[in-house]
Each structure stands twice: as structure tokens, then as C-alpha cells.
Amino acid sequence: MKTRVGFGFDVHRLVEGRELWLGGIRIDHTMGLLGHSDADVLIHALCDALLGAANLRDIGYHFPDTAGEYAGIDSKILLRKTVELIQGKGYTxxxxxxxxxAERPKLNPHIPAMQQTLADCMGIDPDDISIKATTTERLGFTGREEGISAYAVVLLEKA
Structure with a gap:
């Protein structure tokens, strides 16, 4: 069996007047993330990790923010398409x-729903997705609540 590791990172600015989507679920908050799509940093980092592990470049290559068809798109759709791409190369x-x-909102209560949503989207067991939330102790752009970032590491397997 061949295994490959991928790493992904994403960041989006917090702004007023947008919904906050993280891990495929809407979270009540006074601000949301700014982006061409729904700006779900968690899913975007996950997509980049998956694509990188399969040597399929990055999310911007497959789903460019200059393409009108992706304006406001639900990132779960991008994740499903990413899973199809890695499966096309024989990976699971x-x-x-x-x-x-993120400094706010507190994400720990939402993690089980995020895991289930992502698992349903990807056709896998929720136990295969670990999600952790942390703050930056009020340091940097995240600490000043200017944005939210996400990091993802994945392991792909090929029979």
C-alpha cells in the first residue's frame, strides 16, 4: 500500500455582513469570513491538503476565485469535487x-457537527476526521479578530 501526506493552510478576513461557515456548518457570530466562495477556511485547508497529497496542485488551481461559477459557492461542493479528484488517482x-x-466564537461545541458534516460529504467515518480549535492568545491578526486561519494534514492511501 502506498501512503502520501498532504498539508493545507487557509486564512480569510472577518467582516460584518457575512455568515460564518466553518467545517460545512453555519455558526452564529457577529461577523463572517470574506471570500469569493462561502470562505470556509477549514474546508479550504482540507481541500489543499487532499490535493497536495495526491500531487494535484491546490484549490485555487481547480476552483479559481476568478471563475464566476464559484462565486458564493458552498465549500462542501468544492470538497466533494476534491474527493472525486483524489479518488480518480486511486487514493482514499x-x-x-x-x-x-480563532479567538471567537468558541468552536469546541460545534466540532462534532463539523466532523459529521465533513464525513457525510466525503463518504467516510467521522472518526477519521480530527478537528481542534485554538486561539492565538490575542496575538496577531487572529488574536485581534481580524481573521480566522486553518491548518490541515491528511494521510492518503492507495492500494
Whole structure:
């Protein structure tokens, strides 16, 4: 069996007047993330990790923010398409480990729903997706609540 590891990172600015989508679920908050799509940093980092592990470039290559068809798109659609791309190369997800950095809102209560949503979207067991939330102790752009970032590591397997 061949295994490959991929790493993904994404960041989006927090702004007023947008919904906050993380891990495929809407979270009540006073601000949302700015982006061409729904700006779900968690899913975008996961997509980049999956694509990188399969040597399929990055999310911007496959789903450019200059393409009108992706304006406002639900990132779960991008994740499903990403899974199809890696499956097309014969890979399946072994596991994913994701960290989201945000001062607010508190994300821990939402993690089980995120895991289930992502698992349903990817056709895998929720136990194969680890999601952790942390702050930056009020340091940097995240600490000043200017944005949210996410990091993802995945293991792909090929029979």
C-alpha cells in the first residue's frame, strides 16, 4: 500500500455582513469570513491538503476565485469535487487532522457537527476526521479578530 501526506493552510478576513461557515456548518457570530466562495477556511485547508497529497496542485488551481461559477459557492461542493479528484488517482483518505485558529466564537461545541458534516460529504467515518480549535492568545491578526486561519494534514492511501 502506498501512503502520501498532504498539508493545507487557509486564512480569510472577518467582516460584518457575512455568515460564518466553518467545517460545512453555519455558526452564529457577529461577523463572517470574506471570500469569493462561502470562505470556509477549514474546508479550504482540507481541500489543499487532499490535493497536495495526491500531487494535484491546490484549490485555487481547480476552483479559481476568478471563475464566476464559484462565486458564493458552498465549500462542501468544492470538497466533494476534491474527493472525486483524489479518488480518480486511486487514493482514499486514511485520516485528516485539522486545527482552526480563532479567538471567537468558541468552536469546541460545534466540532462534532463539523466532523459529521465533513464525513457525510466525503463518504467516510467521522472518526477519521480530527478537528481542534485554538486561539492565538490575542496575538496577531487572529488574536485581534481580524481573521480566522486553518491548518490541515491528511494521510492518503492507495492500494
Amino acid at each position: 483518505l486514511g485520516n485528516a487532522d485539522i486545527t482552526v485558529c
